Amino acid sequence: AQSVSQHNHHVILSEAASLELGCNYSYGGTVNLFWYVQYPGQHLQLLLKYFSGDPLVKGIKGFEAEFIKSKFSFNLRKPSVQWSDTAEYFCAVKIGGTSYGKLTFGQGTILTVHP
Amino acid sequence: KAGVTQTPRYLIKTRGQQVTLSCSPISGHRSVSWYQQTPGQGLQFLFEYFSETQRNKGNFPGRFSGRQFSNSRSEMNVSTLELGDSALYLCASSSAKGAYYEQYFGPGTRLTVT
Numbered sequence: 001a002q003s004v005s006q007h008n009h010h011v012i013l014s015e016a017a018s019l020e021l022g023c024n025y026s027y028g029g030t031v032n033l034f035w036y037v038q039y040p041g042q043h044l045q046l047l048l049k050y051f052s053g054d055p056l057v058k059g060i061k062g063f064e065a066e067f068i069k070s071k072f073s074f075n076l077r078k079p080s081v082q083w084s085d086t087a088e089y090f091c092a093v094k095i096g097g098t099s100y101g102k103l104t105f106g107q108g109t110i111l112t113v114h115p
Numbered sequence: 116k117a118g119v120t121q122t123p124r125y126l127i128k129t130r131g132q133q134v135t136l137s138c139s140p141i142s143g144h145r146s147v148s149w150y151q152q153t154p155g156q157g158l159q160f161l162f163e164y165f166s167e168t169q170r171n172k173g174n175f176p177g178r179f180s181g182r183q184f185s186n187s188r189s190e191m192n193v194s195t196l197e198l199g200d201s202a203l204y205l206c207a208s209s210s211a212k213g214a215y216y217e218q219y220f221g222p223g224t225r226l227t228v229t
Contacts, residue, residue, distance in 0.1 A: 032216060044205065044220040090158065094216060102148065102171050103207075103218060105158035 002027035004093050006106035013081050014114050021076040021109050023091030030096035033074040034103065035065055039087040047089070050074065051096065061085070083115045117142065119208050119221030127227045133194040136224045140187050140208030146170075147189040148218060149181060152203040161204075164189055193226075201228045 007022040025031065035047040048059025055067040065076045074091060091106040120139045128134050140147050148171075149161040160173040164183035181191040187208075193200055203225050207218035 034217075036220075043222040044207075046217060046219070049217060092158075102160040102163060102173065103150075103158075104160070105150075107157045 002031070002093050002095065002104050004091055004104050004106040006089075006091055006109050008109045009107070010110045010112070012112045012114070015083055016080050017113075019076070019078040019081045019085070019111070021089055021091075021111070023074045023076065023106055024072050025074065025091075025093040025104075026072065027093065027095065032094045032096045033065075033067060034092040034094070035059065035063070035074075035076050036090045036092060036105075037087045038090065038108075044090070047076070081111070081113050083113050085111060086113045087111060119206055119219055121204075121206050121221040121224050123224060124222065125225045125227075127229060128196050129229055130196055130198060132196050133192060134196060134226060135190055135192045136204055136206075136226070138189045138191075138206030138208075138221060140189070140206075141219055144208035144210050144219075145187050146209040147183055147187065148207045148209070149189070149191050150205040150207065151175075152205055152223070153201075158205070161191065196228045198228050200226065202226060 003026045005024045033050040036044045037047050038044050047063050048057050050057045050067045058064045063078050067074050088108045088110050090108045092103040122137045146165045148163040150158050152158045162181050163171040167183045178194045183189045203223040205223045206221045209218045
């Protein structure tokens, strides 16, 4: 069974700092990878996704993620964070190549951005 | 397009009771999945329905069950509630077409068991 590990439970940054959240998964086959964000009091929203092709994917609000297959990683990055990026971020993996299947989530990383 | 809707949004139940939660997927989506979110265990997959059939099931006891109707709306039921069932229950829908599978989440139902 696949599993997902997010290395940081809580990250605290100042505005304009750069962000990198780590995500590693364990599954030897084809995977689809996702980052979701949950702003305070709001529902989970899809930030970005990787299915195939260019391993550097760009999402909404200036976020990007790089899929490194050899490292089983899918780290989320943003060059300059804003106070409004304060939220909880979840990495998720799904077995690829199918039109169904469950998402396996990491434990989440709480990001706090100080103005 | 309207998003995923879940009712009720908040629910308080007593141990031993049962509860039914409802989810209406995005129009045209035929797959509905349910997840449980708790501070301790995070987001855990409960089950997935597609065309009224359960396709996947997570590691939850048989007290947790679900179903899907012909209009793709789904319900999940928890019988004999325990304190540990207190959680945010999330529903997600997907068009489930081809290999490009994205799930869109609803706002959740916050269940408190006392």
